[in-house]
Amino acid sequence: MQAFEKIIxxxxxxxxxxxxxxxxxxxxxxVVSSSTHPNSSEWHFxxxxxVSWVKEPAVLYYAYAYDSKPDTVPxxxxxxxxxxxxxxxxxxxxxxxxxxxxxSSGSSEATHFKIQIDTAGPTRPIVTAITLDNGIRLEWxxxxxxxxxxxxxxxxxxxxxxxxxxDLGVKNIGFFAETSFLDVNDLDEGRTFFYKVVPIDxxxxxxxxxxxxxxxxxxFCTLGISLAPTLSPSKDMLLIKISAxxxxxxxxxxxxxxxxxxxYLFREKSDYNYWxxxxxxxxxxxxxxxxxxxxxxxxxDNCDVNKTFLFxxxxxxxxxxxxxxxxxxxxGVAAIKIKAGDMGDFKSEIDTVAVSxxxxxxxxxxxxxxxxxxxxxxxxxxxxFPNGYYSLKAIxxxxxxxxxxxxxxxFIFNTLGLTSxxxxxxxxxxxxxxxxxxxxxxLAKYGISSDLFSAAINNGTQELESARQALNTKQxxxxxxxxxxxxxxxxAATQSVDLxxxxxxxxxxxxxxxxxxLEAAKLPPxxxxxxxxxxxxxxxxxxxxxxxxxxxxxxxFKVAVSIAFNFSKNFLRDNNLSFVSLxxxxxxxxxxxxxxxxxxxxxxxxxxxxxxxxxxxxxxxAPKATLVYSLKTSFLEEESAMKFVSDGTVNKFIAPPILLxxxxxxxxxxxxxxxxxxxxxxxxxxxxxxxVFALLKAKGKKGFKIKKxxxxxxxx
Numbered sequence: 001m002q003a004f005e006k007i008i009x010x011x012x013x014x015x016x017x018x019x020x021x022x023x024x025x026x027x028x029x030x031v032v033s034s035s036t037h038p039n040s041s042e043w044h045f046x047x048x049x050x051v052s053w054v055k056e057p058a059v060l061y062y063a064y065a066y067d068s069k070p071d072t073v074p075x076x077x078x079x080x081x082x083x084x085x086x087x088x089x090x091x092x093x094x095x096x097x098x099x100x101x102x103x104s105s106g107s108s109e110a111t112h113f114k115i116q117i118d119t120a121g122p123t124r125p126i127v128t129a130i131t132l133d134n135g136i137r138l139e140w141x142x143x144x145x146x147x148x149x150x151x152x153x154x155x156x157x158x159x160x161x162x163x164x165x166x167d168l169g170v171k172n173i174g175f176f177a178e179t180s181f182l183d184v185n186d187l188d189e190g191r192t193f194f195y196k197v198v199p200i201d202x203x204x205x206x207x208x209x210x211x212x213x214x215x216x217x218x219x220f221c222t223l224g225i226s227l228a229p230t231l232s233p234s235k236d237m238l239l240i241k242i243s244a245x246x247x248x249x250x251x252x253x254x255x256x257x258x259x260x261x262x263x264y265l266f267r268e269k270s271d272y273n274y275w276x277x278x279x280x281x282x283x284x285x286x287x288x289x290x291x292x293x294x295x296x297x298x299x300x301d302n303c304d305v306n307k308t309f310l311f312x313x314x315x316x317x318x319x320x321x322x323x324x325x326x327x328x329x330x331x332g333v334a335a336i337k338i339k340a341g342d343m344g345d346f347k348s349e350i351d352t353v354a355v356s357x358x359x360x361x362x363x364x365x366x367x368x369x370x371x372x373x374x375x376x377x378x379x380x381x382x383x384x385f386p387n388g389y390y391s392l393k394a395i396x397x398x399x400x401x402x403x404x405x406x407x408x409x410x411f412i413f414n415t416l417g418l419t420s421x422x423x424x425x426x427x428x429x430x431x432x433x434x435x436x437x438x439x440x441x442x443l444a445k446y447g448i449s450s451d452l453f454s455a456a457i458n459n460g461t462q463e464l465e466s467a468r469q470a471l472n473t474k475q476x477x478x479x480x481x482x483x484x485x486x487x488x489x490x491x492a493a494t495q496s497v498d499l500x501x502x503x504x505x506x507x508x509x510x511x512x513x514x515x516x517x518l519e520a521a522k523l524p525p526x527x528x529x530x531x532x533x534x535x536x537x538x539x540x541x542x543x544x545x546x547x548x549x550x551x552x553x554x555x556x557f558k559v560a561v562s563i564a565f566n567f568s569k570n571f572l573r574d575n576n577l578s579f580v581s582l583x584x585x586x587x588x589x590x591x592x593x594x595x596x597x598x599x600x601x602x603x604x605x606x607x608x609x610x611x612x613x614x615x616x617x618x619x620x621x622a623p624k625a626t627l628v629y630s631l632k633t634s635f636l637e638e639e640s641a642m643k644f645v646s647d648g649t650v651n652k653f654i655a656p657p658i659l660l661x662x663x664x665x666x667x668x669x670x671x672x673x674x675x676x677x678x679x680x681x682x683x684x685x686x687x688x689x690x691x692v693f694a695l696l697k698a699k700g701k702k703g704f705k706i707k708k709x710x711x712x713x714x715x716x
Contacts, residue, residue: 542657559641
């Protein structure tokens, strides 16, 4: 008994000494700083703020709040023991982060840290360029920016039209706070210059680039010079002719091939009004040949002229896709299809594919085929021709006027009367069904089930199949009857349900802050690099869609999230990826529980919080693939659905859609804070239990008596 009391006494003494080892301090006011919004008096482009402060040893925890009020005192509903926070993304506006420190003696006063968010760039300016005696004057309408305000305008100039501001040779003239500028430097008399203006706001957001403006430097030249390049019939020379209405006093002619290989055809040539020459093309690279004539008349006025010639001597490739076989039988309105593409190292691209036919004598043009990704199609109505053999000819011409042709003989055999009419009728009704497939896919994507639509499609499909069977047995009256019923069902399906995305609200985030957002989402460090790479390659975006559905006589609304991907062709294959994981950390403002979510694409619930994961294989991705998940609620009123938009729900997602290579096993711990406090409590409880167990074991059976005696003494 005495030994047990000594052990307890020592235990209490150690506990008391440990308590005295931690002195009580009065908590001081936290000093807040931010890596994303360092200056509270300025606007910043990050929609998510990261804040930090110096953590003091005596502080037990920090209470904080984040809202649009300047003087909120945190009530303790949100707390942290860390010295930094990733605040949730907000829409553009002014917000305040409030924080106070809490220790054993109480809490400090609150710190209020102002955060100004502006993620939208200024509106597009309208630019005009005016030629003056001393230069070119640019003027533009002021851009509008409703938060941080317009800081100024970046002006770019180029000698070539339709330029991008990142193109080689584009000159960055400078940054201007005003809305006008007089360009006087490095301007050649008579030359045309092209300009674009880019507005920038005080948060650093780049606005919409202006449309191109152009103007020619004033010239007093009266020579009327003509510079004419043409390709020789043998295509081995570029023939160049210069003519003028008067004597050219001084001139030089320079050629530049593909913006790299430059050489002069002549220099300092004088006293002529006509010249012809050539460039031997046999040893020249194909591409753009830029001809620049620098010329002066007698009184020194600038008479410069420039021309660009497209050098491409390789003819296109061309083949018939349909008709495929020699003397193939065709009838009715034949859909002629041709594959054509330009060839050679430099491709000037296909200009036209002309299709003609010939019966007994001359070729007759059917027309120019329409392009669809290298396949050229044109309909040929053969019903007006007698049955028999005809020749088809397709001529492909590129933009450098190179030509290639193919011919094919066909046999026109039109089934007259009822068979032809029946085929046309069935094809027409089948076209109705095909047009409904996109609506069916759209309904499935948004998780909408319409009994009226499904029943009409099923009934119409059955009638269409009956019409085809009747055609095989030449029962033309049955064909017409079944086809008409199918058409009626398909029309009913079209009218039974209507779906329109009335609002599509985008998730707004600064792509430069993607890593910060992923860190805020508690993504494991080893996965962040992978996620950043895939998000960039996919050009991934997220929208919150409000969908209005009319199903029969009922009208309701659906709320869904659509995620668009734009992987380059064969990206997954080239990177040895069989599939990609998509992680969505969904805010509670959208739904409280993952069980409320439905998607045509299967997903795994990582947390009912909710966090979900989609496993997307290479078959899912197309150049512009879209994944949609929605709330299961089928009948929302308009006001309830639109509240998701007015509340900015889409921008309450903590991070953009997270893409990862393979099937990362990311659970709640990986994407949330680790419960260290719970672990510490568990360790303490286990330690005490082990101590008691050891004492009882040491005493054996007498331990129970000692326990009872101790309890009696304790209560006394």
